[in-house]
Amino acid sequence: MTKDAGADRLAELARALADPTRAAFCLALLDGRAWTAGELARHAGVAASTATEHLHRLIAVGVLAERRQGRHRYVELADRRVAELIEDMAGLRPPVPGAVTGxxxxxxxxxxxxxxxxxxxxxxxxxxxxxxxxxxxxxxxxxxxxxxxxxxxxxxxxxxxxxxxxxxxxxxxxxxxxxxxxxxxxxxxxxxxxxxxxxxxxxxxxxxxxxxxxxxxxxxxxxxxxxxxxxxxxxxxxxx
Known part of the structure; x- marks a missing residue:
């Protein structure tokens, strides 16, 4: 059987998104702005080192793009096509009422x-x-x-x-x-x-x-x- 390179790339993208922390990052970045790793770490409730590892994964598969300004490093969704993909995927699942914690x-x-x-x-x-x-x-x-x-x-x-x-x-x-x-x-x-x-x-x-x-x-x-x-x-x- 001939190996399908396109299937491999799709599977790699799916694996990159199949993590609650990385998914939380992508949903946060739907605001259209660039965030720092620290901001995303606080948003998702993870350590800064953990956030950095996740961001490297998302950048590697082309979901996020990195921008540097002086000493500061920002990440954002790579383009509108990625944003549309994330929003469409979120819309595929029926809403699940979350527990109100406060x-x-x-x-x-x-x-x-x-x-x-x-x-x-x-x-x-x-x-x-x-x-x-x-x-x-x-x-x-x-x-x-x-x-x-x-x-x-x-x-x-x-x-x-x-x-x-x-x-x-x-x-x-x-x-x-x-x-x-x-x-x-x-x-x-x-x-x-x-x-x-x-x-x-x-x-x-x-x-x-x-x-x-x-x-x-x-x-x-x-x-x-x-x-x-x-x-x-x-x-x-x-x-x-």
């Missing part, structure tokens, strides 16, 4: 479910609410996969000021993509349109990060803006 863990879980970054786009109830509103306004077509309508493209350009012409220079990435939300069990908007929408919300301070993790929440200005632009009732949808 108010802090319950609050953190609630914040992530309400709204979070999924690499460079928005997820959780906020991401799904935005997706539903775009579809309801005729800006996003969802019947046969996700696609911006002509009206949606115009809205992105004229209302949000997005340079959609730049999307054509990145043709390897779809304009709109459905990403299964692992907390809502429904799809939210990813792709170039999802990334641009997320960036606009951050640039205009309509969304803000909660602490140093992936969780985000709407600002008062964001609540008003999404109500005026898309008819989203933040209080009714549990986004406040």
């Amino acid at each position: 108010l802090k863990s319950a609050t953190a879980a609630s914040a992530l479910a309400r709204g979070r970054t999924c690499y460079d786009h928005l997820a959780g109830r906020l991401g799904v609410a935005l997706t539903d509103a775009l579809a309801a306004q005729g800006l996003l077509e969802t019947e046969h996969g996700f696609a911006l309508s002509g009206k949606g493209l115009q809205w992105m350009e004229e209302t949000l000021g997005v340079d959609t012409a730049s999307w054509t220079r990145r043709r390897r990435r779809p304009v709109a993509r459905a990403c299964l939300d692992w907390t809502e069990r429904r799809s939210h908007l990813a792709g170039q349109a999802g990334a641009s929408l997320c960036q606009v919300l951050f640039d205009r301070a309509w969304t803000r990060r909660i602490g140093s993790g992936r969780a985000v929440r709407l600002s008062d200005e964001g609540v008003e803006a999404l109500r005026d632009l898309l008819g989203i009732d933040a209080a009714e949808q549990g986004l406040g």
Whole structure:
């Protein structure tokens, strides 16, 4: 039997991800930012030396990329394709209610479910609410996969000021993509349109990060803006 090199590489990747600590690192890095080994170690509750070993493994298989700035070493997800893979894999498993060990863990879980970054786009109830509103306004077509309508493209350009012409220079990435939300069990908007929408919300301070993790929440200005632009009732949808 001829040995399949592609199968070997796939198996190596699967083995690299098949560890709770390494999986925790990857999920944390879905916030789209670069983290230090020490930050990831504290996040996963492991020793710094242990974190370093795990990071070397993930870098070796191409899941993570290393960046150095002066004396500091950072790691991040290698690219958006890796981010999509991690989020899609997380969404494949049914949700398992975790044991609430205290108010802090319950609050953190609630914040992530309400709204979070999924690499460079928005997820959780906020991401799904935005997706539903775009579809309801005729800006996003969802019947046969996700696609911006002509009206949606115009809205992105004229209302949000997005340079959609730049999307054509990145043709390897779809304009709109459905990403299964692992907390809502429904799809939210990813792709170039999802990334641009997320960036606009951050640039205009309509969304803000909660602490140093992936969780985000709407600002008062964001609540008003999404109500005026898309008819989203933040209080009714549990986004406040």
